[in-house]
Amino acid sequence: QFHMIKYEDLRWCESLGQGSFTRIFKGSKIDIRDGERHVTDVLLKELDANHKNCWESFFEAASLMSQISHKHLLLVYGINVMVQEFVKCGALDLFLKREGSVSVSWKLDVAKQLASALNFLEEKNITHGNICAKNLLLAREGDASQGSSPFIKLSDPGINVAMLVVLDRIPWVAPEVLEAPERLELECDKWSFGATLWELFNGGQAPLQGLDLERKLQFYETYKQLPSSEWTELADLISQCMNYQPAFRPSCRSIIRQLNSLITSDYVILHAAEPLPD
Numbered sequence: 130q131f132h133m134i135k136y137e138d139l140r141w142c143e144s145l146g147q148g149s150f151t152r153i154f155k156g157s158k159i160d161i162r163d164g165e166r167h168v169t170d171v172l173l174k175e176l177d178a179n180h181k182n183c184w185e186s187f188f189e190a191a192s193l194m195s196q197i198s199h200k201h202l203l204l205v206y207g208i209n210v211m212v213q214e215f216v217k218c219g220a221l222d223l224f225l226k227r228e229g230s231v232s233v234s235w236k237l238d239v240a241k242q243l244a245s246a247l248n249f250l251e252e253k254n255i256t257h258g259n260i261c262a263k264n265l266l267l268a269r270e271g272d273a274s275q276g277s278s279p280f281i282k283l284s285d286p287g288i289n290v291a292m293l294v295v296l297d298r299i300p301w302v303a304p305e306v307l308e309a310p311e312r313l314e315l316e317c318d319k320w321s322f323g324a325t326l327w328e329l330f331n332g333g334q335a336p337l338q339g340l341d342l343e344r345k346l347q348f349y350e351t352y353k354q355l356p357s358s359e360w361t362e363l364a365d366l367i368s369q370c371m372n373y374q375p376a377f378r379p380s381c382r383s384i385i386r387q388l389n390s391l392i393t394s395d396y397v398i399l400h401a402a403e404p405l406p407d
């Protein structure tokens with residue numbers, strides 16, 4: 130399901146950093162189509178040498194994303210080195226930390242786009258397994274004053290990880306996944322959607338940041354919820370998604386319906402632009 134890309138058609142440009150098992154570079158891919166030379170910006174994701182053994186899960190993560198296409202799902206072009214479309218503005222968590230103040234309607238717009246990507250995956254009965262702000266890429270920042278809205282792309286889930294790193298993904302990873310990491314079900318993505326919504330409305334700050342592994346585990350063992358927003362309807366949606374009973378989590382259609390009613394609530398008008406954090 131991948132069309133082959135030849136190495137000589139790829140150019141490696143600057144390094145953009147390292148993931149836990151991968152190195153990422155900005156690059157470009159040359160295609161000759163009907164006699165014309167097309168250069169496309171790409172992101173090159175290499176599996177680092179001493180993790181060649183998780184090659185197959187690297188492959189399965191990518192091949193999952195290459196079999197389906199949706200406007201809010203990242204394009205994956207190739208695999209021996211993973212060649213992804215280059216999404217200009219990078220990861221949402223870094224953007225939110227940098228930006229500080231984006232409007233409530235900007236945030237709800239992003240939340241709706243993520244919900245529509247999740248709805249699409251749910252219809253295909255595909256579990257992403259790693260929904261978080263770091264995996265949301267901003268193709269267009271959107272500028273409230275110009276009235277142009279943001280546009281996000283959900284990135285690949287990355288390598289399905291050893292238990293340790295699963296723990297490191299508390300509170301994005303659903304509690305039931307800790308019991309059985311191989312039993313990733315659709316409801317897990319609803320839990321992670323709730324945690325990502327929390328990030329979105331808390332300036333991109335990671336929930337439970339700074340808690341050590343022990344305290345993160347206690348958070349689940351004592352059925353804790355994340356600190357709730359003063360906006361009760363938003364806090365309700367987040368806690369519905371982060372229900373410890375997977376079956377009680379809302380469907381994507383319900384999530385989208387609730388987001389739509391949040392968008393029309395007067396809270397949005399009262400909070401057109403968040404004050405800059407002091």
Ligand SMILES: Nc1cnc(-c2cc(N)nc3[nH]ccc23)cn1
Nearest residue numbers: 145172213214215216217218219
């Ligand atoms: N598929 C992707 C993934 N990440 C980017 C990206 C964009 C950017 N402006 N800075 C970055 N810094 C690290 C990654 C990255 C682009 N495309």
